[in-house]
Amino acid sequence: VRAELTREITEIARRQLATDGAAGLSLRAVAREMGMVSSAVYRYFSSRDELLTALIIEGYDAVGSAVEQAEGRCPRQDYPGRWLVACQGLRDWALAHPHEYALIYGSPVPGYEAPEQTIAPAGRVAAVLGKIISDAYRAGALTGPGKPGESGEPGESGKPEESGEPEQWPAVPGSFAPDAGRLREAVLPGVPDGLAARSLAAWAAVFGLVSFELFGQFQNVVTGRDEFFRYAAASLGGLAGLGGRPG
Amino acid sequence: VRAELTREITEIARRQLATDGAAGLSLRAVAREMGMVSSAVYRYFSSRDELLTALIIEGYDAVGSAVEQAEGRCPRQDYPGRWLVACQGLRDWALAHPHEYALIYGSPVPGYEAPEQTIAPAGRVAAVLGKIISDAYRAGALTGPGKPGESGEPGESGKPEESGEPEQWPAVPGSFAPDAGRLREAVLPGVPDGLAARSLAAWAAVFGLVSFELFGQFQNVVTGRDEFFRYAAASLGGLAGLGGRPG
């Protein structure tokens, strides 16, 4: 019973998010819609921030599972395809839940400090994209520089792993080495530093595409949004060596 | 006198943006800090939204001129260098003015509808980045496919201009043709459709990098932020054929 009511509160809060944005989320409004008196909500959430935190965690989980499901529908060996459908899963979810997307990937809510609880679910999308790249890398399926075995042990140092090839990418900065190490442990097992850096860039870049579209920067600029996103996401996959053609 | 007071009001409002965010911007608070009574502000701005609009326009102008100035300090023929310093100019401005950045490139302010006045200044950054690419293209300085003259008249149709080369990029969707036409008229004179699409993607991607950093998604992920951004921005430039090495 208690769990059910808690669920109902967050459900209503999520709906209000869609009309007023995160800054306008109000415990009193939620209580009103629940048919409760405002103080009763404090039985379930001890403050407005706690409710916000719950919404953020739910948001990360929702987008994470949407991306996981989309990506799961693609043959395991079609790495560019997996990248593309994962990106499309992200975009589709964002278009369907713009305010939840804004809550977790948009400007921070002023005065709200995200607690540590939100860190773990935030990693689910990154985990999916990372696994695609490291799977492809270990299968030797990446195009361009950075194939495994070509140049020493991957990822043990910051030295550029592209050394045998014509330099397609700039040299990865040495200061990225510890970050690359952490990424390898978390989401990009086995990939070398440069590829890790470009994967991270591609990851952020895909969110840039989605944010631009969602936040209105493509108004009067891009008309065929689905097709453009497909093209752009596939091109960004090329950054991480996933240079296949879409479709 | 009137102009001076108007300037002072927006100045104070801009400062308040930095502490409370766009949603918390309040005419009364501005008036308080001006030492005026709240209704007096209505002599200068007929509503809160009008003040917001002024701030948005100022923000676009500020970031636009910051990027223009940064880019102007680079030799005209060093196209990858111009791209990189333009991106760095954007990032530096964003780090120095995070709330103004969030106001114009972050989640939309709920209940606020951007009027047409804001469209023109919004294009300044895009104009700088676009000019770099089209300059480089016309000088034949782009790496990879898409050099001028290699395959027919650039940009007259949606057919893939890469046809003679090994296919590095996916085929640009035909639905992008009208968008590419508009981009050529505005910021990318002369470039073919595919390059226009990748340039647009790179543009959005760079903002993705900046937004991720600013909105906290790189916390506990990237430590050497300056160096990583340099690497990532340079790599993204590669999307548009600006494949030079940074530095």
Added chain:
DNA sequence: TGTACATCAGTGAACGCGCGTTCACTGATGTAC
């Protein structure tokens, strides 16, 4: 089976706060004759 008690979800009133916007007004400045 029946009574005493504890638990706890939800109530209702209140605190103190802030907001955007309107409106009749004061009073200084500048202009016209």
Added chain:
DNA sequence: TGTACATCAGTGAACGCGCGTTCACTGATGTAC
């Protein structure tokens, strides 16, 4: 030079609204003996 008038920046009070949070409380439910 002096008076009458218009302009308009800024005042002060008010309207009606919403917010987060606290607190003493009611009253139903379930448990222990």
